[in-house]
Amino acid sequence: MKQLRKRNFCIIAHIDHGKSTLADRLIQLSGALKGDKMVDQMMDSMELERERGITIKAKAIRLEYQAKDGITYELNLIDTPGHVDFAYEVSRTLAACEGAILVIDATQGIQAQTISNVYFAMDHNLEIIPVINKIDLPSSETEKVLDEIDSILGYKSDEVLQISAKTGQGVPELLEAIINKIPPPKGELEHPLRALIFDSHYDSYMGVVAYISVNDGSIRKGDKLRLMGQGTEFEVVNIGYFNPNFYPTGELLAGDIGYIATGLKSVGDCRVGDTITSIENGADKPLIGYKTARPVVFTGIYTTQPEDHGQLREAIEKLSLNDASFTYEPENSPVLGNGYRCGFLGLLHMDIVQERLEREFDLSLIVTVPGVKLMITRMDGSQEMIVNPSDLPEPSELLKIEEPWAKISVITPSAFIGPIMELVTQSEGLYKHTEYIGHSHSPDALGQRVRLEYEIPLRSMLTTFYDQLKSHSKGYASLDHEVIGYRETKLIKLDILVNGVVVDAFSRVVPPEKAHEIGKSMVEKLKEVIPTQMFKVPLQASVGSRIVARADISAKRKDVLAKCYGGDITRKRKLLEKQKEGKKKMRSIGKVEVPKDAFMSVLKMER
């Protein structure tokens, strides 16, 4: 099909604003797939994605649509991840398109993360079609949302489409707008090959499959290709597009969106954002600056039972074949034994990886308190990056510590400015800016919506900051963040001792003035979650040799089956077997059986 009849676009939307439903509706109304083949939310394929209602990995689909002008167009819809942890992947997806549908929920209005995605799309000269979704809901406030879009993004109300992806209302008009507003791909078929990788996954038959947008030139099966950023070379084993499954075509031309199977063994060799060209007569310049997404959150991952360490190694290796953005390095804990220090793009990414390791590989894991990467300078001037609190040198050896800061943007009804300000201050953040959104025609009880800007240590955003932001704003506030660099800070290491033994998995770096408060809430939380033992167990929080908080778990007094007669023996044995099984979910630390949930509980603790 001629390049002029192609339209490559994506959908930008906040979680739950209806992106997947809209994708399904576009597929259905364009007539490319028969209704009986439709599975709800066709584009979220991973089980975990469906459960969490978020799209983790971008996917693409090719549709054919006959427009009102009588011409049949080829539409390529690329799905984008909806969470800030995957901002880098979103940016590559946007770079692969000429246009974007911006979906905003008629009941919720613009959310913080959406804005940064829209700005990014604007920077890349994407044609944006703003759409208000869910107009069929009784609680929709279309007028108010139109006002917000005008105020923040500058689109007048006549440029904004009003639709319901659920009922299909307004979607035919949207399809026409895609044809009329979004330009066709502008690459040159005759130029040297340049194709952008916007996603990839590992397939045990085909090796790494790269999802690509071909800008210039063409690719055929058997072509020998090179990645301009990484330098990886490979041969095209298979090539085609998505219908939505792999549909081999033998070639892709300038303007096409599709896949190539590379035969490579790890997605790490074929990273998102890199530009593909030919080995011979290749292009000079990549399509977009290539960089790797850098992990910002680090945590130790161990198995509950030390003897399962081998399985963890295998699982992590397998998983990393499919996820190039998490990093891992072996580490050894005096208490937990062999494990890995893993780096993630954010907390959600961390949760997802942990859940996949447990679910797909049937492991029982202990995850330590998450932390950031610190830059330390010693007295002798030497510098080092550390990700494990245990590596923090003694204060006497330290000249300075620097830690990453983030700029955050919060959108909230003005009624919650006070509580949010308080939360940010408690979290060591600094206020920067307030911006009122729209010209509220009828301010309701919660007031007009505002966008607040702060700067805050990234460390403070780990664990519960987001949950607290939600609870301080009755669920209304939305958050976006971006790491902005390192700043000098004062931090010390807070240790937790269980029965006199320092448990490094609980260690964390905190500001000195907060050591007591954090230590106290940690030992109290642990007291709730560690079951009573056969002896009294002291839980202590310490800074160096100084104990800053303590709580004791009293000894278990009684645990015995009262009766055991002829009719009970088998049943009672099964109860004891269960008790024995339960011990396997515990980690023995200083003779104390600590359930794996205990590690989770301090991690999710309110401060």
Next chain:
Amino acid sequence: MPDIKAIYVHVPFCKRKCKYCTFASYCLRENDIPAYLNGVKKELELRSAGGIIDTVYFGGGTPSLLSVAQIAGILDTIKNNFDLRQDAEITVEVNPGTVDLKYLSDLNKAGINRLSLGVQSFNDAELEMLGRIHTAKEALKVIDDANGAGFSNLNLDLIYGLPGQSLKSWEGSLLKALETNPAHLSLYALTLEPEDLLFKEINSGKYPEISPDTAAEQYELAEKLLKNHGYTHYEISNWAKPGAECCHNLVYWQGGRYLGIGVAAHSFIENRRTANTADLDQYLDALSCGKPPPQELNEIIPVEIDIAESVILGLRLCGGIDLSHFQKRFNIDIMEWYKEPIGELLNIGLIETDKNLIRLTPHGRLLGNEVFWRFLPDTV
């Protein structure tokens, strides 16, 4: 393989279900008693076997809902099909509030020589909470009647660790029990299952939560009090005057083999443990056609589980387990076989050794499960 030593007969009928009971029992089915007893007799005939029977136990449910003639009839069937020792221990569980002096005298004459009385508490509010059908006064009356009827071997069941039960209240029930000078006492901590009515009532806030710490104190109080009154603590939950230990239950704890007759009754014969269906109708259907009842459990006990169970049950006895006994029976050295758990448990003070014995320490008796699970073999 050891021979069968004990016969258990289950009587699954009750006037009302107690709020903490998970045993098989049926209310408002008393019309089925005659058919049931025919079934029991049929089952006894079907399962007749050699070996000398030391003890027979009528449990329930409420066996005292049967007439004396009905109980005697079953006893006759046992005697006709098994070799019942002349001086066998023959126990019937009796629920206060179901019997009088005449009944008990007749029972005594019929050859029953031991009664187990489900007293549970001498506090009426606690009895009400448990859903018992009798009062403390009625319990005292039945003890009186049992003594008057000629029974010298009486057991009283009492329950501690009740929601909101104070140490004082427990002591009151114990002292009341001791005043009647029973030969045997079984003291059980209240153990609830989620399906028990009382469990639900605690969850709904009608009664306070059970305090394991108070239960531990109540247990320790009982140990002290009963010792002072001349009772031997011979099993985790059982105390007896010297010589009055329950012969029937010792068969279970000493790894003996037993035959269970009736609905939901368990048997352990050779290396196989079985349980009859817990469904009264299924039981009646099968036996009315002269067929054995369906089984809801039928498991071979492999030797390593047999060893584990024998240790676990043996450790329930305050005398502990005799190493030479295991050597003889399983041809293993327990100290070597269980080297790791025994070492650990000695170390944390839950068991102790004495010449050729291993037994729980007083501390270990309260934390028996922490001891027991360590002896189970690893499952695949």
